[in-house]
Amino acid sequence: MSDIRSSWAGLALALAFFSGMLSSSLPTPLYPVYISLYGFSASQIMTVFGVYAAGVLFALIVTAKINIRPESYTIPIYAGLGCVFLSSLLMMFAHNIITLILARFITGLGSGILMAYINRSLIKIFDTEISNAAALTATASLILGQAIGPLITGNIVHHDFYKLKAPYVILLSLVVISTIGVWRSRQVVNKPIIPILIERQKIIIESINMLSFRDVIFCCMAIFLSWAMASTFMSQGPILAHIYFNVTSVQRVSYSLSAFLLVAGATQLVMRKKHHYFSLRIGVTAQLAAVLIALVSVYTISPGLLLISVMMEGFAYGAILVGAVTIVNIVARQSQQTHIINLLYIVGYVGNWLPFSLSTMMDHLPMKTALVDYLFICILFSISVFISTYISGRNNRAVQIRS
Structure with a gap:
């Protein structure tokens, strides 16, 4: 009962x-x-x-x-x-x-x-x-x-x-x-x-280099851009699809956004079994690819490429979230500072406001110019996250947790 x-x-x-x-x-x-x-x-x-x-x-x-x-x-x-x-x-x-x-x-x-x-x-x-x-x-x-x-x-x-x-x-x-x-x-x-x-879990460190707050910063950077891009697609996507890409079907846009979130969810389930830095690295790689494809779709006015970018971003969103949360949890446990976990989500929600710069540019610039400028900013940030994550990932070998 x-x-x-x-x-x-x-x-x-x-x-x-x-x-x-x-x-x-x-x-x-x-x-x-x-x-x-x-x-x-x-x-x-x-x-x-x-x-x-x-x-x-x-x-x-x-x-x-x-x-x-x-x-x-x-x-x-x-x-x-x-x-x-x-x-x-x-x-x-x-x-x-x-x-x-x-x-x-x-x-x-x-x-x-x-x-x-x-x-x-x-x-x-x-x-x-x-x-x-x-x-x-x-x-x-x-x-x-x-x-x-x-x-x-x-x-x-x-x-x-x-x-x-x-x-x-x-x-x-x-x-x-x-x-x-x-x-x-x-x-x-x-x-x-x-x-x-x-039963207390035994933490086995396979490397002298333990995860540190520096890794938390990299995770926050990745989460910030990931949630910002997700926010961009969710808030500006329907408008841009209709006005710029000439997609008149509201259903198609809605299905695409739903598919984006389902891909993100499926990725989270799959990546739970992978090493945290592998998940984070593959996520930031997909993130960079998604932004680049989005830029090409703007230049070519291709709804198909935009859809690929959205699905790629969904994969990146899920992979980054799993990897970042795991890393931050490990650091929080090592340092006994549980408030670090809250920091990750706070940074993520702050990232939701980055698309406000796009909407401001769209109000004052031609739409194509605004989109290109915004995506270039995202590309530069994505490259910095990509480089930082890969350098840090090589310096931090597996931190495994077992009962």
Whole structure:
């Protein structure tokens, strides 16, 4: 019975996390619609997109400083779902840029709160039962939520079915269902943490050179550019596909963005079995290739090359994330400074604001010039990350962890 209750609680938490992540990507195909209906500029749309990251960052920083007892984890989860519910209502009836910005910031708050406490709850529920159930549940919810959002909205926009309302009606329904699910499983979610004796892991260093904070810096650099490029495709992709690459089908763009996130998720699963520096190196290599292909696609105005670049970026996104997180975890464990882990995600979310420079350039320069200048900046940064990672990777041989 305990296993069944834990499974139902895990399912309720997964649905809640899925709803939070769905809210982050659901509006993406609507950005061209907002531009055509309300005449928003590219920088305004980028602000709407970027303020979500600000909300997530704020929530993560605040939740890291607030100590909530494990027996009360449902309280912040309800608060996170409430933020998603409120932001969805605001998005449904938004007719100006201020309302959209406010709604997206509240969405970020909700996503950040859910990210913090649902992960903690999953670890608490599954810690003695299934070794990797918590991680797999959280990863699946995050990837599916981000991937399915553009798919849902893209199809709604394609069929012109209450395109500014229907996506959020679906989201509101999921939020209500997940809230009920969490409430029904509140006893399991709020169960106290039971101390468990865990065999200490032996860390075998095969090289004199241990991982250091320098490696963390390289990981942060890689994550910054990776998340910046992902943010570029998610925020500016639909607009550029329609205006610059003459891709008129919203469905095709939505499918491409969903495929991008699914490739990233699949890559994370595959790369979990690889050495951390191998994953990081192959990720930054794919990152450089993706940016170069994107530049060529701009010069040739080739939607096909752009699609290849997007898929390559999805692979890079997943590989870099796995390698960087593993390296940072090792350094945090060696130095006993767990706050280093937060640094990685903070830098990543800051990277979400880099595309704001592209939107600003698009408002003041010819579109091709803006794209070329932006991609050249990304290429230079990508080359520096590539060189730094390979030099550091050669100086740090395997650090293996075994029970």
